[in-house]
Amino acid sequence: MRLSFTIALRFLKSGKGQTLLIILGISVGVAVQLFIGSLIQGLQASLIDTTIGSSSHITIVPANGKTSIKDWERAMYEAGISDSNIINISAAAEGSATIDYDDTAPVLVRGFVVDDADKIYKFSEGLYEGRLPVKKDEAIIGKDLALKSNTKINDEITLILPSGNVTRLEVTGLFDLEVSSLNESWVVTTIETAQDMLSLDSSITKIEMQVKKVFTADETAKDLAYNLSVNDVEVENWKDQNQSLLSGLNGQSVSSYMIQVFVLVAVLLGISSVLAISVVQRSKQIGILKAMGIKDRDSSLIFVFQGFMLGIVGAVFGIILGFVLLWFFTKFAVNPDGSPIVPIYINIGFITLSGMFAVCSAVAASLIPARLSSRLNPIEVIKNG
Known part of the structure; x- marks a missing residue:
């Protein structure tokens, strides 16, 4: 050889x-x-x-005609221990509203435990002025919505809910998530504020989470759906929603x-x-x-x-x-x-x-x-x- x-x-x-x-x-x-x-x-x-880098990979949403998740803390706990692939879990209370200024425009009110949601949406990285909301009746809005409504830091915005209720929130920060649809429509506030505005009591509307391996999100979602003991919920994943x-x-x-x-x-x-x-x-x-x-x-x-x-x-x-x-x-x-x-x-x-x-x-x-x-x-x- x-x-x-x-x-x-x-x-x-x-x-x-x-x-x-x-x-x-x-x-x-x-x-x-x-x-x-x-x-x-x-x-x-x-x-x-x-x-999908700064968005939810797996989402638990209400099912069977329900509009909110009551036992959401239990669902979050079970999601956290069900699979090591799951990270960055955040509860969200959201609903539509109209912002009132010289004109009116539809917006989406999104209430979070801000520290949890920040790990998913990177609000702190996108915040170019002000600070994140920490107290009730505080909110941050996107730069496009701020320009359109001529809103600045410490200004108040008036939101009209579908029920007819009117809420005023203090703007503590302006963000740029580099997605125009989010910058012009999201009003991000604390979860307590959103629950009160939307008459959800102690309920939420969805649980969002990310996974380490994004291409296995569908498999992780199936396992999560099997392991959840909470009723009237279903599990969605980004792959099913982004077939194209x-x-x-x-x-x-x-x-x-x-x-x-x-x-x-x-x-x-x-x-x-x-x-x-x-x-x-x-x-x-x-x-x-x-x-x-x-x-x-x-x-x-x-x-x-x-x-x-x-x-x-x-x-x-x-x-x-x-x-x-x-x-x-x-x-x-x-x-x-x-x-x-x-x-x-x-x-x-x-x-x-x-x-x-x-x-x-x-x-x-x-x-x-x-x-x-x-x-x-x-x-x-x-x-x-």
């Missing part, structure tokens, strides 16, 4: 042009895989973060995999053809080696070792080239503020897998020339020159 490795190394050194050509082919293949895969993963991560987004993400993944497979096949065929030509070119040397006593197995291992070494070197240079391409992409494809259009997602597991695929492909490609080598008859090779 050591002899086969030494001969393989010498063959690679003596045919530097072919060696460099194969390494270049493997490197480009790995770089393309790494670039496309990282780009697609970054795009998907960005889409997921934009659409999932279809788009699946389409991106499939297209990425197809491109990577075609690149892999192209690299494999290229290595096989060049090594097969190498067998023909070096048939005389192989014939002499066999005449000197080298076994068919060892002559085959020469080309397997060549494929392995070419795969290792090509994978390393390919990963380096892939990172260079990604770096150039983040510098040239940018938003007006200088940030990358698509954030690059660096997945160490994916990078390692791409390198391993390159090595395995190079070894697999070497099997054909290795078999050709084992079939060479030393007498015929030496005789025919």
Whole structure:
């Protein structure tokens, strides 16, 4: 085996042009895989973060004609202990209202235990002026609603409920969640204020939560629904409510995999053809080696070792080239503020897998020339020159 490795190394050194050509082919293949895969993963991560990153992944809502959840503290407790995948649980009391100013506009009153809800919606990060509500009859509103109603910090807003009741809330802060529909319609207050405004007594309208692994939210929701002992509720999850987004993400993944497979096949065929030509070119040397006593197995291992070494070197240079391409992409494809259009997602597991695929492909490609080598008859090779 050591002899086969030494001969393989010498063959690679003596045919530097072919060696460099194969390494270049493997490197480009790995770089393309790494670039496309990282780009697609970054795009998907960005889409997921934009659409559901700061929102509820699983929601417990009233069912069977009910409009509120009475035993909500028990439901929250059971949700918290049902699955380690569940995090950031928050109760919400919400209802529609109309804000009264020079004109009127529909709004959604959302009452939370603010510290719990902040872990989901990141209100403190989006707050660009003022503070979060901490007392009864305090609220924060979005920047679009503030501009439209000409509301500033410490101003009072007047809300008209569907029941006809009128409530005044002091605005303690203005937020920008970077979603216009939320910025122009949400009035966020304490859960006690919302319960009082909406005549919910001690009830709430939903329980919201996030999960660590967003793509397993549907499975976690099924388990939660099975384990809940609270009546007249049902469990919803973001995947069932965003089928079009999932279809788009699946389409991106499939297209990425197809491109990577075609690149892999192209690299494999290229290595096989060049090594097969190498067998023909070096048939005389192989014939002499066999005449000197080298076994068919060892002559085959020469080309397997060549494929392995070419795969290792090509994978390393390919990963380096892939990172260079990604770096150039983040510098040239940018938003007006200088940030990358698509954030690059660096997945160490994916990078390692791409390198391993390159090595395995190079070894697999070497099997054909290795078999050709084992079939060479030393007498015929030496005789025919």
